Amino acid sequence: MDNDLILLGHGSGGRLSHQLLDELIIPTLSGIPASGQNDAAILEHDGRRLAFTTDSYVVDPIFFPGGNIGDLAINGTVNDLAMVGAQPVAVSVGLIMEEGFSRSELAEILRSMRQAADRAGIVIAAGDTKVVPRGKADRIFINTSGIGFFRHGLEIGGANARVGDKILINGTIGDHGIAVMAKREGLALETDILSDCAPLNGLVEGLLEEGAAIHVLRDPTRGGVATTLKEIAIQSDVTVTLDEASLPMKGAVRGVCAVLGLDPLYVANEGKVLVFAAPEAAERVLERMKGHPFGRDAAIIGEVTDGIGGKVRMETLVGGMRAVEMLSGEQLPRIC
Amino acid sequence: MNRSLLDEFRDRELVRGLAELIARLVEGRDRPLSFMEVCGTHTMSIYQFGIRSLLPPGVRLISGPGCPVCVTPVGYVDRSVAYARQPETIVATFGDMLRVPGSTSSLMQERARGADIRIVYSPLDALALADKNREKRIIFLGVGFETTAPTIAGTILSAAERDIDNFFVLAAHKTIPVPMRILSDDPELAIDGYLCPAHVSAIIGAEAYRFLAEEQRVPCVVTGFEPTDILQGVAMLVRQVVEGRSTVENQYRRFVSPEGNRKAKELLSRVFVPSDAVWRGLGMIPGSGLDIAPAFARYDAEKSVPVEVEAPQEPDGCLCGEVLKGKITPFDCPLFGTTCTPEQPVGACMVSSEGSCAAAYKYGQ
Numbered sequence: 001m002d003n004d005l006i007l008l009g010h011g012s013g014g015r016l017s018h019q020l021l022d023e024l025i026i027p028t029l030s031g032i033p034a035s036g037q038n039d040a041a042i043l044e045h046d047g048r049r050l051a052f053t054t055d056s057y058v059v060d061p062i063f064f065p066g067g068n069i070g071d072l073a074i075n076g077t078v079n080d081l082a083m084v085g086a087q088p089v090a091v092s093v094g095l096i097m098e099e100g101f102s103r104s105e106l107a108e109i110l111r112s113m114r115q116a117a118d119r120a121g122i123v124i125a126a127g128d129t130k131v132v133p134r135g136k137a138d139r140i141f142i143n144t145s146g147i148g149f150f151r152h153g154l155e156i157g158g159a160n161a162r163v164g165d166k167i168l169i170n171g172t173i174g175d176h177g178i179a180v181m182a183k184r185e186g187l188a189l190e191t192d193i194l195s196d197c198a199p200l201n202g203l204v205e206g207l208l209e210e211g212a213a214i215h216v217l218r219d220p221t222r223g224g225v226a227t228t229l230k231e232i233a234i235q236s237d238v239t240v241t242l243d244e245a246s247l248p249m250k251g252a253v254r255g256v257c258a259v260l261g262l263d264p265l266y267v268a269n270e271g272k273v274l275v276f277a278a279p280e281a282a283e284r285v286l287e288r289m290k291g292h293p294f295g296r297d298a299a300i301i302g303e304v305t306d307g308i309g310g311k312v313r314m315e316t317l318v319g320g321m322r323a324v325e326m327l328s329g330e331q332l333p334r335i336c
Numbered sequence: 337m338n339r340s341l342l343d344e345f346r347d348r349e350l351v352r353g354l355a356e357l358i359a360r361l362v363e364g365r366d367r368p369l370s371f372m373e374v375c376g377t378h379t380m381s382i383y384q385f386g387i388r389s390l391l392p393p394g395v396r397l398i399s400g401p402g403c404p405v406c407v408t409p410v411g412y413v414d415r416s417v418a419y420a421r422q423p424e425t426i427v428a429t430f431g432d433m434l435r436v437p438g439s440t441s442s443l444m445q446e447r448a449r450g451a452d453i454r455i456v457y458s459p460l461d462a463l464a465l466a467d468k469n470r471e472k473r474i475i476f477l478g479v480g481f482e483t484t485a486p487t488i489a490g491t492i493l494s495a496a497e498r499d500i501d502n503f504f505v506l507a508a509h510k511t512i513p514v515p516m517r518i519l520s521d522d523p524e525l526a527i528d529g530y531l532c533p534a535h536v537s538a539i540i541g542a543e544a545y546r547f548l549a550e551e552q553r554v555p556c557v558v559t560g561f562e563p564t565d566i567l568q569g570v571a572m573l574v575r576q577v578v579e580g581r582s583t584v585e586n587q588y589r590r591f592v593s594p595e596g597n598r599k600a601k602e603l604l605s606r607v608f609v610p611s612d613a614v615w616r617g618l619g620m621i622p623g624s625g626l627d628i629a630p631a632f633a634r635y636d637a638e639k640s641v642p643v644e645v646e647a648p649q650e651p652d653g654c655l656c657g658e659v660l661k662g663k664i665t666p667f668d669c670p671l672f673g674t675t676c677t678p679e680q681p682v683g684a685c686m687v688s689s690e691g692s693c694a695a696a697y698k699y700g701q
Contacts, residue, residue, distance in 0.1 A: 316386045322385075322699045
C-alpha cells in the first residue's frame with residue numbers, strides 16, 4: 001500500500017487525523033507533545049494569558065438547514081476559544097473562493113458571519129481574500145483565527161479530568177452532522193433537523209462561575225461525542241463510563257442514523273460542549289446549563305471512573321457493557 | 337422511523353428477563369452451547385449492545401461468514417481497482433468496498449490518485465450516473481447476499497428497458513444457506529444452532545433453512561436485529577437443544593414469512609443463475625453464488641469489459657478466513673489491533689461496517 005497518499009480520513013478528526021498530527025505535523029512544526037493538545041493554544045506574555053486558535057471550513061453544501069459556512073466559521077472559532085475557558089475577543093477571516101462563485105451567495109455568507117460575531121460579542125478584526133481558477137477549489141472555503149483573554153486563573157483542559165467527575169452535555173447529539181448529511185445530493189431524506197451551530201461562549205461563561213469545579217470543556221465536533229471523550233480519556237489517563245440511556249438525542253436523528261447505518265456517537269455537533277465537573281457541583285452545573293437557551297436539553301451522561309487509563313466504555317440501552325473507540329476513517333467527509 | 341417502536345425492542349427489563357431465562361435454561365449443562373450468526377448486522381448489533389456481556393457463560397455466540405464484503409475474494413478487489421484505473425470509467429460502489437485492501441492497492445487509494453469512484457446508496461443511483469454520463473462506462477460493484485441481489489436485478493432490468501448501454505455490474509453475489517451446511521458439518525466448530533439472518537430471510541423465506549434442521553439436525557431460528565430479538569432467538573435455540581429438537585422457528589415473524597418475498601425471488605431467477613463461488617476463508621463452494629444470466633451478459637462487467645488484473649496475493653498472516661469460519665475470534669488473530677487496524681486494514685473483516693474484526697475493534701470485548 002502507498003503510504004504517501006493523504007486520504008480523506010486524514011481530515012476526519014478521528015484516528016487518522018491524530019496519526020498525521022502526531023507523526024508529521026506537530027513534530028515538524030513545533031514539537032509540542034500531543035498530550036498538550038486542546039482546542040486553543042494558551043500563550044503567556046507579560047503575565048497575561050492569551051488564547052489563540054485557528055480553523056478552516058470546507059462544509060458541503062455551504063448552505064444547510066440551521067446555518068451556513070459563514071456562521072459555522074465564526075461559531076467554530078469562538079467555541080474553540082471558549083473551550084479553554086477564554087473569553088473570545090476577535091477573529092480574522094480568510095476567504096478562498098472559486099472563480100465563478102456567486103456574489104449574492106457571498107453576501108449572504110458575510111451577513112451571517114457578521115450576525116454570528118455580533119451574537120458572540122466579538123469583532124471581525126482582520127481578513128484576506130483569494131480567488132483560485134474554476135475547478136481548483138469547491139465554491140468557497142473559509143479560515144478563521146481567533147484570540148481570547150482570560151478573566152480567571154482556572155486551569156481547564158483535556159488533561160484535567162479526575163476520577164469521580166460527572167460528564168455533562170448541553171443538549172441533543174448529532175444534529176449538525178445529520179442536518180448537513182440530509183441536505184446532500186443523492187440522499188432523498190426529508191427531515192426537519194436543524195444544525196445546532198451556535199456560539200457557546202455565553203453558556204461557558206456562566207459555567208465558569210463554578211470556578212475550580214469545572215475541569216474539562218470540549219466541543220464534540222468532527223468525530224462526535226465518542227471521539228472527543230476518547231481524546232479526553234487518553235489525555236487525562238482515566239476511564240470514562242457513559243450511560244447510553246441518558247444521551248439526549250432527537251428521534252429524527254436516531255431514525256436517520258438507523259437508516260444509514262451511522263452511529264450518532266460519531267456524528268458531528270457544532271453547538272455542543274462536553275463538561276467534566278466535580279461531582280458535588282454537577283447538579284448546579286446542570287441547572288446553569290438548562291437555564292441557558294443553548295442548554296435546555298442538558299443532561300449528565302456519564303462519569304469518570306477508576307480503571308485503565310484512556311478507556312471509554314458505555315452501558316448500553318439494554319444494560320450491556322461495551323467499549324467506545326475513536327472514529328476511524330471518514331464517516332461523513334466535509335461536515336464542517 | 338418511530339422512536340417509541342424502536343425503544344420497545346430495546347427495553348431494559350425485557351432484555352434482563354430474557355437473559356435470566358437463558359441462564360436458567362442452560363444451568364447445569366456440562367459444556368457451553370455454541371450458536372452461530374451468519375449476518376453482519378447481527379454481528380454488529382451483538383457488539384453494539386454488549387449482548388455477550390448479558391449472556392451466561394454457558395452460551396457462546398460465534399460470528400460466521402455474514403459480511404458480504406468480507407467474504408469477497410481479493411481478486412475481486414483487484415479487478416475493481418483495475419477498472420478504476422481505466423480512462424472514461426466511473427466505479428460506483430457501496431461505501432464499504434472503498435477501503436478493502438486488494439493485492440497492492442484499494443479503491444480509496446485509487447480515488448486519492450484521481451480515479452473517479454462514487455459512493456452510492458442504491459444501484460439505481462449508479463444507473464442514474466450512467467444515464468447522466470453516457471460517454472463514460474459505469475462499473476457498479478455488485479456485492480451482497482440475497483438481500484441486495486434483487487435490487488441489482490431490478491436495476492439491470494431497468495437498464496435494459498431504458499436501453500442504457502454504458503452500465504455494467506461486476507457481480508459477486510452469494511447465497512447463504514449452502515455455506516451454512518458446510519459449517520455445520522465441521523466437527524471443530526460443533527455448532528449447536530443457527531441464528532438465521534433477518535434481511536436475507538425476508539427474501540428467501542424461513543423454509544430455506546429446512547434442510548439444515550432436518551438433514552443436519554441443527555436447530556435454526558430466524559431472528560431480528562434488535563436486542564430483544566437476538567436474546568429471544570437465543571432463548572428459542574436453547575429451548576430446542578434442551579428439548580432435543582431441531583426445527584426451523586421464526587422469531588422475526590413481523591418481517592419474515594415461510595416462503596419469503598415471491599416478487600424478489602422472481603427477479604433473482606430472471607436476471608441471475610446459480611453458480612459456483614469463491615468465498616474468502618471457505619474457498620470454492622458449488623452452487624453458492626449468483627452469476628448474471630447469459631441473456632443479460634451485456635451488463636456483466638466480467639464478460640463485457642475486459643481488463644488486465646494483477647495476480648491476487650492474500651496478505652501475509654491474515655486470519656480473516658479463520659475468523660469468517662468462526663474458528664477464532666478477532667481477538668485471537670495476532671494482527672488484530674497491531675498491524676491490522678481500521679486505518680490500515682490487512683483483511684476485509686477489519687474494513688466492512690459489518691465485519692467481525694471492525695465490530696470487535698470498535699466496540700471491544
